[in-house]
Amino acid sequence: MTPASETASRVPTAPLLVAAAGGTPAHPPVWFMRQAGRSLPEYREVRKDVPMLQACFTPDLVCEITLQPVRRHGVDAAILFSDIVVPLVAAGIDVDIVPGTGPVVASPVRDADAVAALPTLAAEQLDPVAQAVGLVRAELGDTPLIGFAGAPFTLASYLIEGGPSRHHERTKALMYSRPDTWHALLGALAEITATFLQVQIGAGVAAVQLFDSWAGALSERDYREYVLPHSTRVLGAVSGVPKIHFGVGTGELLPAMREAGADVVGVDWRVPLDEAVRRLTVPGGPAPVVQGNLDPAVLLADFDAIEREVRRVVAQGRAAGGHIVNLGHGVLPNTDPTVLTRVVELVHGLTP
Numbered sequence: 170m171t172p173a174s175e176t177a178s179r180v181p182t183a184p185l186l187v188a189a190a191g192g193t194p195a196h197p198p199v200w201f202m203r204q205a206g207r208s209l210p211e212y213r214e215v216r217k218d219v220p221m222l223q224a225c226f227t228p229d230l231v232c233e234i235t236l237q238p239v240r241r242h243g244v245d246a247a248i249l250f251s252d253i254v255v256p257l258v259a260a261g262i263d264v265d266i267v268p269g270t271g272p273v274v275a276s277p278v279r280d281a282d283a284v285a286a287l288p289t290l291a292a293e294q295l296d297p298v299a300q301a302v303g304l305v306r307a308e309l310g311d312t313p314l315i316g317f318a319g320a321p322f323t324l325a326s327y328l329i330e331g332g333p334s335r336h337h338e339r340t341k342a343l344m345y346s347r348p349d350t351w352h353a354l355l356g357a358l359a360e361i362t363a364t365f366l367q368v369q370i371g372a373g374v375a376a377v378q379l380f381d382s383w384a385g386a387l388s389e390r391d392y393r394e395y396v397l398p399h400s401t402r403v404l405g406a407v408s409g410v411p412k413i414h415f416g417v418g419t420g421e422l423l424p425a426m427r428e429a430g431a432d433v434v435g436v437d438w439r440v441p442l443d444e445a446v447r448r449l450t451v452p453g454g455p456a457p458v459v460q461g462n463l464d465p466a467v468l469l470a471d472f473d474a475i476e477r478e479v480r481r482v483v484a485q486g487r488a489a490g491g492h493i494v495n496l497g498h499g500v501l502p503n504t505d506p507t508v509l510t511r512v513v514e515l516v517h518g519l520t521p
């Protein structure tokens with residue numbers, strides 16, 4: 170028989186984990202995508218002489234940067250400081266992160282030969298990431314640490330385009346004209362992504378988020394045919410922690426993104442949360458759990474306007490089975506960090 174104390178220790182008490190499990194915590198949990206980063210002077214200071222990817226492979230630095238927003242804002246979760254291209258770099262693919270641009274791929278992957286030549290990823294190649302998770306866990310106490318990965322479609326877009334893209338035209342051209350090559354590429358990326366998440370879970374993260382940031386470029390029909398099987402494989406390959414699935418402009422894809430195996434669906438600011446809950450509800454099923462969805466640009470407005478929007482988002486989130494307060498996409502670099510702290514205080518005062 171399991172002693173009662175052990176059973177009790179497995180019942181989540183952190184507000185983020187309670188909400189993710191469909192419960193009602195004492196106050197709404199809040200964290201911000203890209204909470205670690207250029208909005209913080211302490212981040213700019215420690216990063217000033219260290220390139221982004223070098224920082225991601227330096228456990229002490231990852232630990233420090235991950236903790237900065239938790240110390241400063243009192244958010245309900247830390248998110249591991251890393252990047253969606255980190256597992257690609259660990260596998261040996263030549264990718265750099267160019268400041269002000271984003272990931273740039275030296276040899277874009279555009280045909281069957283290039284897909285066949287992609288390396289696989291062994292868990293040991295991610296040792297610095299696992300070490301970083303261990304360091305963060307030792308410092309965090311009861312605050313959950315969220316691990317993450319980029320989903321196969323979003324990673325494929327960077328690999329095929331060679332960098333950030335507005336219309337994802339080469340990506341879609343390959344998808345429509347060479348479905349076999351496409352599925353081989355997404356299958357290879359699903360393996361890499363699953364390994365990246367498994368390593369983080371093995372090292373002790375309390376939840377994971379799969380970022381399919383650019384999936385909103387697809388129709389629901391194409392998403393279901395070309396992407397959903399691969400994201401489903403990724404989410405099916407990880408277990409033991411709540412899984413959040415997020416994309417931008419994915420209002421039409423919300424039900425499919427839930428079907429991929431998500432416990433929590435991230436919503437951007439274009440769809441109000443009560444409407445997102447309506448779209449996500451399955452007749453006879455449990456009420457969906459959502460994360461979001463303040464417009465990051467709202468944080469640049471007067472605080473009266475910010476407060477109005479925060480109250481609206483929290484009220485609309487009450488339609489859900491559980492709600493994790495967040496932005497609809499990442500913190501904009503020119504956001505005043507004192508505003509983020511005030512938003513956390515405001516949300517924590519909004520008891521159910």
Ligand SMILES: Cc1c2[nH]c(c1CCC(=O)O)Cc1[nH]c(c(CCC(=O)O)c1C)Cc1[nH]c(c(CCC(=O)O)c1C)Cc1[nH]c(c(C)c1CCC(=O)O)C2
Nearest residue numbers: 202203204205206250251252253268269270271380382499
């Ligand atoms: C698409 C994507 C990327 N990276 C990521 C995504 C998915 C989320 C999203 O949609 O924003 C994920 C990511 N990247 C980063 C995090 C850290 C954790 C967090 O605080 O959220 C996370 C979760 C750090 C980062 N990743 C990056 C930075 C900025 C690097 C710097 O400080 O110079 C940070 C803090 C670089 C990066 N990496 C990427 C972009 C578009 C950029 C910005 C380029 C720029 O504007 O300079 C690719």
